[in-house]
Amino acid sequence: MKRKNILFIMADQMAAPMLPMYASSPVKMPHLSRLAAEGVVFDAAYCNSPLCAPSRFTLVSGQLPSKIGAYDNAADFPADVPTYAHYLRRLGYRTALSGKMHFxxxxxxxGYEERLTSDIYPADYGWAVNWDEPDVRPTWYHNMSSVLQAGPCVRTNQLDFDEEVVFKAQQYLFDHVREEGDQPFCLTVSMTHPHDPYTIPKSYWNLYSDDDIPMPHAPLAQSELDPHSQRLLKVYDLWDKPLPANKIRDARRAYFGACSYIDDNVGKLLQTLEDTGLAEDTIIVFSGDHGDMLGERGLWYKMHWFEMSARVPLLVYAPGQFKARRVKDAVSTADLLPTFVALAQGQLDAGLPLDGRSLLPHLQGERGHDEVFGEYMAEGTNSPLMMIRRGAYKFIYSERDPCLLYDLHNDPKEQEELSQLLAHQDLFTAFLAEARAKWDIPAIHHQVLASQRRRRFVAESLAIGKLKSWDHQPLVDASQQYMRNHIDLDDLERKARYPQP
Incomplete structure (x- = not known):
């Protein structure tokens, strides 16, 4: 059987609970809504660390952050950690990345044979967290300017990036179909919207009116928040600084517009698959790295285990292969590596560590796993903050903060914390014992501190003297582009035309 191409599309900071494929929502996403209606949609998909780099390192490797040193947004991702790109190359796939991965x-x-763009974020260690000075707020941390300056725009850094990402991805598909041979590809297209800052061109802003925008549920008083939430408010400089209601609405409106912008770009990629005749032979997977609190519980951005921050969209569209269905089981983006290997008709290497589990049973309508483990050791923490999601329940574990327990089936907005209720004491005790058996918190704490200290030292050293950047530099050989005298003109024009005359 011919192996299918894989087009893996990622959005950055897209909160699954706000999307029309998951709930009644004003967000306009016709292309993704169609894929969801005809594909397999995962109703309880999670990231394994609610921050860009740690989540992505786990996503591409299938290993939890503490196993690979993915502690924060400046964590070194070791070159000897196998990724889905390594696996698929060994299976004969061409592998390419267009866009963000925050390596x-x-x-x-x-493992990618080529990256079609540079990354939008720096590749150095400058954003390392510092547990040695937990009360010092670094200048590069998030603040609330993204919300206070929310509104329509003409152009942004992020628009520059995503326009290039999608253009290069479309060009990759055009180039692929014009090349001889039938080698399958795995193309990852990773856009940076709807990540803050909350601003988007007027055409997307005007898709919505203020009346369309639901406001956050009444937040708890600061004093009633869990300790990690309180630290986050201080991290992004929101402690004792209430936001104007109109700016909260503006930020959410721009975010909805950015979701529609992502959907339009998905539509461009779908059209390119149709135009090139690749649609029938290509499996489409759509997901993201984490969500955005968007003012719920008084919180913004990500960095916590609440649903808005930790749940991600996940759908697989392959109508000839998998029937349309909804999957209620809890799964995670760590499961994508073994899933991609299964879709490519390959085998996992039994000698290599892996935390993710294949989603193939879920895709085929069979019983699959219903369990997610998560780890967070970055902004706002002073000790590891872990998560177990299984069945109806989510358990958030820390040795320094009170542990939290929620019943998501009966309380999807996580309004009632259950850990102190007598009726849930046996469950809470079992979760706590499981977490302590799974995670050696003192050992992980020591590893994180040691990594932070090494990286701070190296970053400060490399800032002195001649700068040698690690940022990816996409190389283009202009001598092989367009029309050149060493290439036969008729032959060039014939090969560049699709379909060929």
Whole structure:
């Protein structure tokens, strides 16, 4: 059987609970809504760390952050950690990345044969968290300017990036179909919207009116928040600084517009698959790295285990292969590596570590796993903050903060914390014992501190003297582009035309 191409599309900071494929929502996403209606939609998909780099390192490797040192947004991603790109190359796939993956360190490929763009974020260690000074707020941390300056725009850094990402991805598909042979591809297209800052061109802003925008549920008083939430408010400089209601609405409106912008770009990619005749032979997977609190519980951005921050969209569209269905089981983006290997008709290497589990049973309508483990050791923490999601329940575990327990089936908005209720004491005790058996918190704490200290030292050293950047530099050989005298003109024009005359 011919192996299918894989087009893996990612959005950044897209909160699953706000999307029309998951709930009644004003967000306009016709292309993704169609894929969801005809594909397999995962109703309880999670990231394994609610921050860009740690989540992505786990996504591409299928290993939990503490196993691979993915502690924060400046964590080094070791070159010897196998990724789905390594696996698929061994299976004969062409592998390419267009867009963001936030790889930190000197290896900027991690198995991809080529990266079509640079990254939008730096590849160095400059954003390392510092547990040695937990009360010092670094200048590069998020603040609330994204909300206070929310509104329509003409152009942004992020628009520049995503326009290039999609253009290069479309060009990759055109180039692929014009090449001889039938080698399958795995193309990852990773856009940076709807990540803050909350601003988007007027055409997307005007898709919505203020009346369309639901406001956050009444937040708890600061004093009633869990300790990690309180630290986050201080991290992004929101402590004792209430936001104007109109700016909260503006931020959410721009975010909805950015979701529609992502959908339009998905539509461009779908059209390119149709135009090139690749649609029938290509499996489409759509997901993201984490969500956005968007003012719910008084919180913004990500960095916590609440649903808005930790749940991600996940759908697989392959109508000839998998019937349309909804999957209620809890799964995670760590499951994508073994899933991609299964879709490519390959086998996992039994000698290599892996935390993710294949989603193939779920895709085929069979019983699959219903369990997610998560780890967070970055902004706002002073000790590891872990998560177990299984069945109806979510358990958030810390040795320094009170543990939290929620019943998501009966309380999807996580309004009632259950850990102190007598009726849930046996369940809470079992979760706590499981977490302590799974995670050696003192050992992980020591590893995180040691990594932070090494990276701070190296970053400060490399800032002195001549700068040698690790940022990926996409190379273009202009001598092989367009029309050149060493290439026969008729032959060039014939090969560049699709379909060929």
């Amino acid at each position: 930190c360190g000197p290896d900027q490929l991690h």
